[in-house]
Amino acid sequence: MKLEQGFDGHYPTRKIAIHKLVQQTEPVPFEGKGIVFKGYVQADKSYTAQVDLLIDGKVAKSISLPANQTTRRDEVAYAFALPAGQHTAALRWQNPADGAKVHVTEALVFSHPPVKH
Helix, strand or coil: CCCCCCCCCCEEEEEEEEEEEHHHCCCEEEEECEEEEEEEEECCCCCEEEEEEEECCEEEEEEEEECCCCCCCCEEEEECCCCCEEEEEEEEECCCCCCCEEEEEEEEEEECCCCCC
């Protein structure tokens, strides 16, 4: 079986524990070329959260996050193939609803391949 690589040249370099609701998260400064925010939506199964991922103050993606367990995602948001360097990532919840929560558990930072000695 052939190895499947989704983002060639991206290697995990850092894990940042967050464990907060999306509206309580602070912007995350990082050095690299990609970031993934892990988490989940807790709400009535018919609800779909809309979350923006901002990279360096600009909306990089708008993400739909269904609460339904059969269609939900484990990633709240992600961005890859960024120019290597210093960045700041932030999340903005566009459609808060009574009883709905968007949990952000951690952020994974990706960068260049590790140096081999």
